């Protein structure tokens with residue numbers, strides 16, 4: 001687990017952001033549609049090249065590092081599991097890819113599936129599990145990659161409201177002591193998961209503070225609406 005420093009300027013998207021995340025800290029990024037949240041995750045993950053800026057993780061400068069070598073795992077809204085592989089093989093994929101022997105990779109996969117409460121699904125295919133279960137498996141797969149930084153882009157967005165609390169609880173355990181950024185439009189996610197909340201509007205940071213402070217005394221237009229429950 002490492003600290004993150006990000007500076008990203010993407011002129012064509014109107015984005016100019018500087019962001020620090022301390023080692024072990026979880027930061028919630030929130031803001032209106034089109035504010036630039038996913039673009040920032042793309043820059044950190046190496047999927048999107050900024051016009052100017054820098055991504056540093058620990059003491060490594062990542063700007064020229066390809067996505068797979070960054071030590072960053074990105075969990076998208078859609079779990080994107082490999083459909084032709086079992087749940088176990090999906091989770092064991094990253095350790096196998098970095099040269100871990102099969103038996104050890106399977107042990108690691110079971111450990112992470114257990115961490116997210118999905119160990120009983122190991123033998124199933126992604127087509128044989130529910131959306132909520134698939135999202136748990138995707139969390140286990142991200143953890144199995146042993147990332148220095150975990151990025152979650154609205155991980156509950158595709159789930160029914162009634163299964164969100166269970167995944168939120170899973171993430172609460174998984175994110176403790178891990179460096180992570182979660183993009184969310186849900187104050188409950190921020191409250192349960194984040195040490196700090198950063199609000200982005202029109203490509204710029206308009207508020208940044210401890211979760212309790214931002215949620216109890218919001219300053220930005222978006223945070224006021226978020227807390228009042230008028231965003232959904």
Ligand SMILES: Nc1ncnc2c1ncn2[C@@H]1O[C@H](COP(=O)(O)OP(=O)(O)OP(=O)(O)O)[C@@H](O)[C@H]1O
Nearest residue numbers: 012013014031032033034035036037038039040200
């Ligand atoms: N693939 C793309 N090509 C060009 N412009 C894009 C692309 N994706 C996003 N944009 C633009 O970049 C800006 C930021 O979008 P981004 O998706 O990062 O916002 P967001 O805050 O994640 O929004 P949402 O909450 O809707 O997911 C917007 O103006 C958007 O139109």
